[in-house]
Amino acid sequence: MELKLPTEFSAEVEEAAAAAVAAFEPPELDLTAIPFVTIDPEGATDLDQALYLERTGETLRVMYAIAEVPAFVLPGSVVDAEARKRGQTLYGPDDRVPLHPTIISEDAASLLAGATRPAFVWTFDLDATGEVIATTLVRAQVRNRRQFNYVEVQELLDNDRADESLSLLPEFGRLRTELERQRGGASLNRPDEEVAVVDGQYVIERRASLPVEDYNAHVSLMTGMEAARIMLEGKVGILRTMPAPDDETLEQFRRQVASLGCPWPENQDYGEYLRTLDHSDPRALAATHAATSLFRGAGYTPFDGELPEDTIQAAVAAPYAHATAPLRRLVDRFVLVACEAIVAGREVPKWVREALPQLPKIMGRTSQLASQFDRSSVDVIEAALLRPRVGEEFEATVVSERAEGGVIQIAEPVITARISGTVSAGDTVRVRLVSAEIATGTIEFELA
Template sequence: MPQRRSHVSSSATRSGLAAALAALRESSEVPLEFPPEALAEAETSTATAPELDLRDVPFATLDPAGSRDLDQAFHLARAGTGYTVRYAIADVPGFVVPGGAVDAEARRRGQTLYAADGSIPLHPRALSEDRASLLANVDRPALVWTFDLDEAASVQDFRLERALIRSRAQLEYVTTQQALDRGDDGPAALLPEIGARRLEQERSRGGASLNLPDEEVVQGADGAYSIERRSPLPVEEWNAQLSLMTGMAAAAVMLDAGIGVLRTMPEPDDAAFTTFRHQTVALGRPWTSGTYGEYLRQLDRADPVTLPVLEAAASLFRGAGYVIFDGAPPENTVQAAIGAPYAHATAPLRRLVDRWSLVICLAASSGAPVPEWARASLPELPALMQESGQRASRLNSTTINTVEAALLVPLIGTTIEATVIELRGERASVQIADPAVTATAPVPADVKPGDLVRLQVVNADIAAAEVEFAV
């Protein structure tokens, strides 16, 4: 599915959109500013200097262009017929004082929120975008996972240590993909090789990746907002495999220690699989053999019917949540889409729960007791993360709906074509190609997913983030 971007062009519409987005950010349920005591603490708290010095290892980061909250850095090397992967995570536990002002505010926020006109961070920017971030060419304490992989990139051994590191390069996805396509040498040169083998490991576990196209509101240099919809680049999928590998290692450490927090998701039931099979037949892309993960991997991303198939497959990826344990392991330990126990442990600058995972893993790896503050507060995490996840989902969906309404204002009274993605009674989720808008609309009774329908744009209300269509 090619990248597509639709712009809001009219100055009057842009003015109304800017006002609506500003109001949305102000009403995000999370304060835009941090308490003075949290800001002061973020400026002065200092992580203990690690004994292990890995500054001679040329780590690099890989993130969207312009990012400053850099959670992870990697170093990839050959080791005989296999590989050594070092994966460094920002030492947020070293900077955040348990029970302090930053800790209290982070528990209130749960995760970084992303609005169209800027982020609302989990931690003060002095930490998340500076002192704790793995920025290039500065010394940083980090929690470093070292993986020994065989020639198939299967994990043979791993360890976790606190270390001082120095990232040498801040890479971004687009230019890194271009460099890899050219065959250039560089910090990410082994990423396609290791990433492809890790994807094969995922397949052998029975895992599945949905990889829906990203839908993101972006602001151009001229201040104009647009919606960008694109499929993830291969380098993003390869990079994600390093994070997944680390999350599985963290889950294994916590299960062995008898205490921790897992990210779980149940296997879809027979009814869900049956429904999805019927949907793939209706879309003309029947799932007839293999696992659902294998079927999804085989879809042609350039095929316009792939998007409706992926939207239908989203029903198989539901029910994810956080499960804590202290003593006996939980009844369900597996994240079904990954095909293994898994924990969130690689984004502590942006997600609250990762700090607990890292603290527990570090204690278990070093033979130390889990800090009492982490053990005592563990039961709070599922509710805190669920609440913050709902906030993030509401903000994201309302932001996109607001921009989509602005994109459709010039088309009020006109007729447009849309592709039916999913039927919902007498209405359907539809995808408009130009402008790039996903919406709910009434459709004729005889349509099926994948069909083209003609709709009249009746109204588009930017302030209410609503659009209205007629057949």
């Protein structure tokens, strides 16, 4: 499958981006004295978020600075128009297609270490259980004191060498995880997939997320929940909604994880099951990856005046909005501007309100493209992994039936694939690898 990915930015877009950066005027409020830091994957240059935690009496305070992309992407500009075409940054195994020109996404708007940058600064005060009891949102100048990667922060925490701010992250993470459990939510922290060469063969290595990655994810989740609350109270905005998985999807997932050697107990909800998986076990990592099937059907629900009937994101088990990645995702820019206006008691700008009905289609189209890009990359890698094994037989479990065959799960190597023939969900079958074409990323199995 050939994907029509966006190409490089035109000279007109690049020139307009440079002009916007040159004309930028920073916000009046100066919060550069707050020692924000960023925590991102190694080598990241498009830094959306910086954080700072402190304890104030009985209260845990979390400050979260989000890159102020609207300062550089002016409504109605060619940069805005191009961003609406792209929708989001696309990530491949060794490359990416950015949402904005790099003068914005990796420089002027990115919260780079040592640089003063404009940001939307959220401040959350939490009670002893981790519930948010007060929220503020302002535009301000901030300075990132240091860019950490996840491994560095985890090592600091493990060796009791983290500063006061970072040392509060585990407590915050535990409190928010417990609240998630109580409301029936389920976080899906997918393992990283990396391509490696072992003994001359391609392999896909899955790496479990570190505890600090989970803590950091809960800061974004909390922000998205508060953004949704603010927009619902203001009666204008756009939510990220998702239905709960149906019984057939849950049963298919149950068969799939059982075939991987990680059975899901009948009396346990799927959120609790995912939290109990041991991510040091490769089979558990594969089970976590398979759980993406439970998180389908997500979309965006805009509203202006009349509140929507469906406001829940089923995995979060609460109203939720995308609000923390404006450098990489189009919709976040509009959410942030709407929330800041509502909190300040101003009217949400007309350009935001006019865009709201258009955003679901843009994000849906580009999310599908991102999914296809990701899937095609994995398909090619899996085909390369299996090519030397054409003709071999494998034991597999049929996890679902299709019109002319079904979907099988192989435990070793961890492969999910289609197969033709008469099969029934739940069957354990022997399959033979017929072909593995690297050029197209196609794999063909037959019943042995």
